[in-house]
Amino acid sequence: xxxxxxxxxxxxxxxxxxxxxxxxxxxxxxxxxxxxxxxxxxxxxxxxxxxxxxxxxxxxxxxxxxxxxxxxxxxxxxxxxxxxxxxxxxxxxxxxxxxxxxxxxxxxxxxxxxxxxxxxxxxxxxxxxxxxxxxxxxxxxxxxxxxxxxxxxxxxxxxxxxxxxxxxxxxxxxxxxxxxxxxxxxxxxxxxxxxxxxxxxxxxxxxxxxxxxxxxxxxxxxxxxxxxxxxxxxxxxxxxxxxxxxx
Amino acid sequence: xxxxxxxxxxxxxxxxxxxxxxxxxxxxxxxxxxxxxxxxxxxxxxxxxxxxxxxxxxxxxxxxxxxxxxxxxxxxxxxxxxxxxxxxxxxxxxxxxxxxxxxxxxxxxxxxxxxxxxxxxxxxxxxxxxxxxxxxxxxxxxxxxxxxxxxxxxxxxxxxxxxxxxxxxxxxxxxxxxxxxxxxxxxxxxxxxxxxxxxxxxxxxxxxxxxxxxxxxxxxxxxxxxxxxxxxxxxxxxxxxxxxxxxxxxxxxxxxxxxxxxxxxxxxxxxxxxxxxxxxxxxxxxxxxxxxxxxxxxxxxxxxxxxxxxxxxxxxxxxxxx
Amino acid sequence: xxxxxxxxxxxxxxxxxxxxxxxxxxxxxxxxxxxxxxxxxxxxxxxxxxxxxxxxxxxxxxxxxxxxxxxxxxxxxxxxxxxxxxxxxxxxxxxxxxxxxxxxxxxxxxxxxxxxxxxxxxxxxxxxxxxxxxxxxxxxxxxxxxxxxxxxxxxxxxxxxxxxxxxxxxxxxxxxxxxxxxxxxxxxxxxxxxxxxxxxxxxxxxxxxxxxxxxxxxxxxxxxxxxxxxxxxxxxxxxxxxxxxxxxxxxxxxxxxxxxxxxxxxxxxxxxxxxxxxxx
Numbered sequence: 075x076x077x078x079x080x081x082x083x084x085x086x087x088x089x090x091x092x093x094x095x096x097x098x099x100x101x102x103x104x105x106x107x108x109x110x111x112x113x114x115x116x117x118x119x120x121x122x123x124x125x126x127x128x129x130x131x132x133x134x135x136x137x138x139x140x141x142x143x144x145x146x147x148x149x150x151x152x153x154x155x156x157x158x159x160x161x162x163x164x165x166x167x168x169x170x171x172x173x174x175x176x177x178x179x180x181x182x183x184x185x186x187x188x189x190x191x192x193x194x195x196x197x198x199x200x201x202x203x204x205x206x207x208x209x210x211x212x213x214x215x216x217x218x219x220x221x222x223x224x225x226x227x228x229x230x231x232x233x234x235x236x237x238x239x240x241x242x243x244x245x246x247x248x249x250x251x252x253x254x255x256x257x258x259x260x261x262x263x264x265x266x267x268x269x270x271x272x273x274x275x276x277x278x279x280x281x282x283x284x285x286x287x288x289x290x291x292x293x294x295x296x297x298x299x300x301x302x303x304x305x306x307x308x309x310x311x312x313x314x315x316x317x318x319x320x321x
Numbered sequence: 322x323x324x325x326x327x328x329x330x331x332x333x334x335x336x337x338x339x340x341x342x343x344x345x346x347x348x349x350x351x352x353x354x355x356x357x358x359x360x361x362x363x364x365x366x367x368x369x370x371x372x373x374x375x376x377x378x379x380x381x382x383x384x385x386x387x388x389x390x391x392x393x394x395x396x397x398x399x400x401x402x403x404x405x406x407x408x409x410x411x412x413x414x415x416x417x418x419x420x421x422x423x424x425x426x427x428x429x430x431x432x433x434x435x436x437x438x439x440x441x442x443x444x445x446x447x448x449x450x451x452x453x454x455x456x457x458x459x460x461x462x463x464x465x466x467x468x469x470x471x472x473x474x475x476x477x478x479x480x481x482x483x484x485x486x487x488x489x490x491x492x493x494x495x496x497x498x499x500x501x502x503x504x505x506x507x508x509x510x511x512x513x514x515x516x517x518x519x520x521x522x523x524x525x526x527x528x529x530x531x532x533x534x535x536x537x538x539x540x541x542x543x544x545x546x547x548x549x550x551x552x553x554x555x556x557x558x559x560x561x562x563x564x565x566x567x568x569x570x571x572x573x574x575x576x577x578x579x580x581x582x583x584x585x586x587x588x589x590x591x592x593x594x595x596x597x598x599x600x601x602x603x604x605x606x607x608x609x610x611x612x613x614x615x616x617x618x619x620x621x622x623x624x625x626x627x628x629x630x631x632x633x634x635x636x637x638x639x640x641x642x643x
Numbered sequence: 644x645x646x647x648x649x650x651x652x653x654x655x656x657x658x659x660x661x662x663x664x665x666x667x668x669x670x671x672x673x674x675x676x677x678x679x680x681x682x683x684x685x686x687x688x689x690x691x692x693x694x695x696x697x698x699x700x701x702x703x704x705x706x707x708x709x710x711x712x713x714x715x716x717x718x719x720x721x722x723x724x725x726x727x728x729x730x731x732x733x734x735x736x737x738x739x740x741x742x743x744x745x746x747x748x749x750x751x752x753x754x755x756x757x758x759x760x761x762x763x764x765x766x767x768x769x770x771x772x773x774x775x776x777x778x779x780x781x782x783x784x785x786x787x788x789x790x791x792x793x794x795x796x797x798x799x800x801x802x803x804x805x806x807x808x809x810x811x812x813x814x815x816x817x818x819x820x821x822x823x824x825x826x827x828x829x830x831x832x833x834x835x836x837x838x839x840x841x842x843x844x845x846x847x848x849x850x851x852x853x854x855x856x857x858x859x860x861x862x863x864x865x866x867x868x869x870x871x872x873x874x875x876x877x878x879x880x881x882x883x884x885x886x887x888x889x890x891x892x893x894x895x896x897x898x899x900x901x902x903x904x905x906x907x908x909x910x911x912x913x914x915x916x917x918x919x920x921x922x923x
Contacts, residue, residue, distance in 0.1 A: 124515050125514070125515070126511050126514070126515065145514065145519070145520075145521075146511075146514035146515045147514050147517050147518055147519045147520065149515075150514075150515060150516055150517030151517055155515075155516075156515050158512060158515075162509050162511075162512050164504060164505050164508040164509060164512070164513075165508050166504050166507070166508060166573070167501075167504055167505075167508075171501065171504075174501060175501045175502075175504075175505050175513075175516055175518070176516050176517070178498045178501050178502075179498070179501070179502060179505075179516060179517040179518045179519075180516055180517035181517065187497070187498065190498075226516060227516075229516075230516055230517055380730060380733075427915055428915075431914060431915075433729045433730060433733070434672045434729055434733055434871075435867075435871075435914055437733060438863050438867065438910060438914065439910065439911060439914045439915070441860070442860075442864075442906075442907040442908075442910035442911045442914070443907075443911060445860070445904070445907045446904050446907040446908055446911065449900070449901065449903050449904030449907065450904065452900055452903075453897060453900045453901055453904075460900075557856065561737075561741065564734075565738075568734065596749060598748050598749060598752065598753065599745040599746065599747075599748035599749035600745070601741060601745050602741070602742055602745035602746060602748075602749065604738075604741050605737075605738045605739065605740065605741030605742030605743070605744075605745060606738070606742055607738070608734055608735070608737060608738030608741065609720060609735055609738035609739055609742060610738075612724065612727075612731050612734050612735040612738065613720065613723055613724070613735065616731070
């Protein structure tokens, strides 16, 4: 049984079809990577799954339940947690308060402020923010903001965690730490769906990979299979990115 | 730390006792002061109610609408239907709450400037409608029966009690999980939603709480000053005052809006006696200066003075300012 | 009725096209827009009352004066909040609006003043219709100015620079356009247009410190109908407002009072149903 199913999902902005009849099938417990050149529709797909956008056509099913029509908040309660590519911390809050927001609202089990703070601090510890819990988020560096994104998403206690380019802009060491954190997350039976351009991380982490180009899925399988796929090579060489060989 | 808290509690108690004792003194020696105090307290409630809505990022220019709805509903049901005044005031604030829920649902999608213009348009539409209808007394206005037999001291104590209620509600909002929901929605609605905050529910709830206090203050105004007209209670000046005071005092706090309201009204009184006309100029000046030079208001200035004095002392930030 | 609405829309275009310029080019929604109009109206009144200058002849002087005041406002205040949150920009201009309005009350009292030009009551016939000469003049001047603004934006170098900045601030500065000067010019021009509309008002209506707010709100209504920042839609949007007001005044009992509410209702409806504007 799949945890997440996308069934022919389509989303257009004006004349531009960002996601075109996309079908995906994410199994419980796996780490699934979504890759593709810039503008391939990856982030739009995340917005469709987390409910920030509604699809023009198609269905989204989480653990057997159709969630196509429900609000982002309800999806969070059902177990979808996500990070944002452009880091968007809540200003006017400290690091731990940011994470507490997830603890307080991300799932249906009610928590007192004290419990939420305790659990949030544990998550900060896990992602390596333990020195910064009481800092204001303003002025944090990229690496810490990425950690905060992951911490906030984890605080909603997701069954499915959507990670939107959490490696981008990190140094090699920081990226390795992030890989370790994601592995640790998977140990807690969280399914991970991630977008990334850092191919070494995708290769190390992902059980399966789907490649998007112009909103369509052009390949799916293990990293080795898709990396050898002529369509995929074509799609990547067609752009100036050459991301495949990064790191 | 507990020593400081004790000092704070003591200070609060002194203020409270002074506030309760004040009318008994003022009524004998300076009845005009009592009237000003009633004005200041009403203004402080309005400011605090505006702030509670602003905590969700909704910067309303419709506070005159809720104020006016409270005033007119109460005036109409007491004069035309003969209902008791307390019931009228309650009905007034309820009507404001219900209308606020509707307006809140309608304006959910509007952001920033669109929201401000939309709420302003709503408020002005109500003014025009009230002006035109016959049963509201039209442009001439309505004469309203007095609250508590027109006695100033009990009237003062009543509005003081409403302010206390507003303070307690505001304090609870800032100390509970609501604080997290409001702040998250204000800073980023999309992210808040993705983290499980029920954005619609909290935005509309904030609207309703805010309208309740604005409505009851409007109704109170009607029964204390005994006459209302559309141009007065639906005046843009009401909405402007409700917005300038919290910005001046310090947004998203309980003390800030009250402090702002008190300082502004006292300043206005002083100006009124010196320049006679055009004294609202102080609102414009303060608004512009605060935006340009003190973005966190009086509370922010106070905080930086304090941290300036305590240089070197390590402070952990507390979850939410009272 | 139709003529009436059309004539009025000319003044509305002039009063609001400056606001559209400010929103479109600088991205500032100026709540004090109407106050510049009010200042222009007072200039017109004083020039007429003290020196007998016809408001039409006062246009160059009045426009230049308000341009100066507008530029000063930009340099001393607006400039500082260009990168601040939208909310701060709005509140700042709101503060300026309250300030200017009350300054006018302090300086000139709240009493309305009327400039009685010699042709105030003159009527001319336009085919089967009779309209007031001032109304006709105002319409002609307002339309000429609005259309010349369109021409300036479309044809001249500075107009193109403004449009370039409106499209993409960074790109424009890379092209060597001095963004700050363009902003200054756009804001000054925006207020000068409002001031000119104010001068036109002295021809037909009374002047008081309170007219500013009314025209700010009408200008909002118009630019919201046109779509925020859409300068070309202003004429059509003004027509929509002018005609619907005239319609309500003529066909609804006690229409004069209700007409006041028309534009608020229009704003609300447009915002709720079609927030991107009708003409975009």
